Amino acid sequence: MLFNSYIFLFAYLPVVWAGFFVLGRRSPPVAAAWLAVASVVFYGWWNWAFVPLLLVSAAFNYGMGLVIVRSDQARRGIVLGLGVGVNLALLGYFKYAGFLVGNADALFGTTWTIPDIVLPIGISFFTFTQIAFLVDCRRGLAREVHAVHYLLFVSYFPHLIAGPVIHHADLMPQFALREIYRPQWENVARGLTLLSLGLFKKCIIADSLAGTADATFAAAAAGAPVGGLAAWGGALAYTFQIYFDFSGYSDMALGLSWMFGIRLPVNFNSPYQAVGVIDFWRRWHMTLSRFLRDYLYIPLGGNRRGSMRRHLNLLITMVLGGLWHGANWTFVAWGALHGLYLGINHFWHWLLPALGIRRSFGWPGRLCAQALTFAAVVVAWVFFRAADMDAALRVLRGMAGWNGAGVSPGTVPAAIILVAAVIAFLLPNANRIVGICGPLPRWRILVWQISPAWAAFGAGALVAALMAMQRPSAFLYFNF
Structure with missing residues (x-):
């Protein structure tokens, strides 16, 4: 169901x-x-x-x-x-x-x-x-x-x-x-709000991006050269599709549980706002990260046996975490990439103090860190989505411009991608908005409360999702 x-x-x-x-x-x-x-x-x-x-x-x-x-x-x-x-x-x-x-x-x-x-x-x-x-x-x-x-x-x-x-x-x-x-009626209202926001994310944003991602990766799987527009359109469409699909599911899971008065652990916290891959994995699928850390990385030795062994343990943990997602070499490549990213990120954290450089570079440094992290995550998502390694490499070659600009096999929904990017990069996560996780948003208008305005907003999100629910699609993480 x-x-x-x-x-x-x-x-x-x-x-x-x-x-x-x-x-x-x-x-x-x-x-x-x-x-x-x-x-x-x-x-x-x-x-x-x-x-x-x-x-x-x-x-x-x-x-x-x-x-x-x-x-x-x-x-x-x-x-x-x-x-x-x-x-x-x-x-x-x-x-x-x-x-x-x-x-x-x-x-x-x-x-x-x-x-x-x-x-x-x-x-x-x-x-x-x-x-x-x-x-x-x-x-x-x-x-x-x-x-x-x-x-x-x-x-x-x-x-x-x-x-x-x-x-x-x-x-x-x-x-x-x-x-x-x-x-407890406040919990029920908070849960209904999360459920409505999650349905909106899934049905309006994620499902609207699915067609472009599917068309691009299907063309790559069929052996067709993928042009730059198609490659970037498909990669970004999937990057935001899986974000809002999983974010929507996580909101719905927490919201449904709050309606019963039960609190589940938060599993998603605006990962595309991360300033490094270490930060990304503290925000994406947080309970899986905790499981891999506690039951795999630490038993392997964690960081207790020197930096080289720590990096090897990170790589092993992430490769097995990738394989957990699916039985395909593309998932192994995705996990290995993230293991490599984590090793580089840890090395960077060691290098700056060793050179006597402060880590904080103000908002320009934070912006660069977010952009670099996001670009690395997008590249890894290509392997995660592709049917096989050849298809992934075709998309990456297209993203690198090897096949020219090309024409997208599916219409790139630029407006939806832009809206998705604004939400993912700039707005607080729904958990923070309703007061479940982390500090409340700076803008008071985004702080959830029992009020006619929030009731109307939640109802509008729910109605929009219901209207788009003619053919309900399974969540992407159901496959894993």
Whole structure:
């Protein structure tokens, strides 16, 4: 089921929301069970055949968590290794089996074949969430004895399909608070505002850019030389498409959760305003960055073994983070590029003090840093979007001017790109506007409050999104 669909907005959400608070007045445990069952229904709406996979995965990890917390220290590591191994094997089969077999055939000249495998939606997110749970159990940071609560932790519908990647401590203690089972109308209003803004970002901005990006990258995948206009139009269209698609989803996920009185961790904070790639990864998919840092980069040694080892650990972490997004060498290249960017950024931070140069260059330095960071991110997005390495290189050659100006295979929506750029570069993120994340905007007019003006603005954004929702499209992160 999609957030940007009529059946979700006008049937599923009202019924689930009302049922949660009606049942919560009588019995909070029953209300939690209602929300868990509703979340499983939300997942099954896409394909009921994969509901058993979700339930078996949750049951297995719940059981492994119980075993870990009840075992002595010597056995905990063994049980944790088994649990993580099974999770990775499950993810590897569905997501990487075809990729590995195809590359083995190309390398060894074999003709191995496997049946076509349908990737279960959200498997990367609920697998990473549960790996984090098992590791936290091993560290003594998590413990869950209620099976229904654990199922709710795994399947909670606002985060199930495309994040955020949550820790047990992020969510489950909130369900022990009796006040969340009573509707808090300010939270509902704040949540509705975020939901409306997210729908507008997805349906009006992101989906309007999709055609140009698809046309450009389809031409590159077909082997056609891509001219400069097409290359830059397609690359920028995709750069802002994925920004507003993921930003819209993140706003909707947080907004929906606020309507239930639950606070999810912020996952998106204006990353195109970053002044370096380090800053970019503190703002883009923030919970995935935290997961990769805590469960991969730090266990690899982090920065504790010298600068060379730190850069190698960064590169390994980002390559594996890229591969997490998809089984394709383009994702490996995207991750490797970001690993290289991070190494250069860390070196720059070391170099300036070593030369006795202050880091701050005022607003001109900040502007240059933002522009350079954005350009680096755009180049990396080309690999992320392209069907294969050859297609990515064709687009990059076009961006470099090797094929002349050319003609775009799709109309470049310059006005939409301009509006998207103004929002992404200059305006505060929706999280700040509604007072969830970071300092409030400098301009008072952008500070959310319960007022007729904000109600009219939210209603206008919602109506515009609903009018553009004739053919709802899946969010880009559903593919990962």
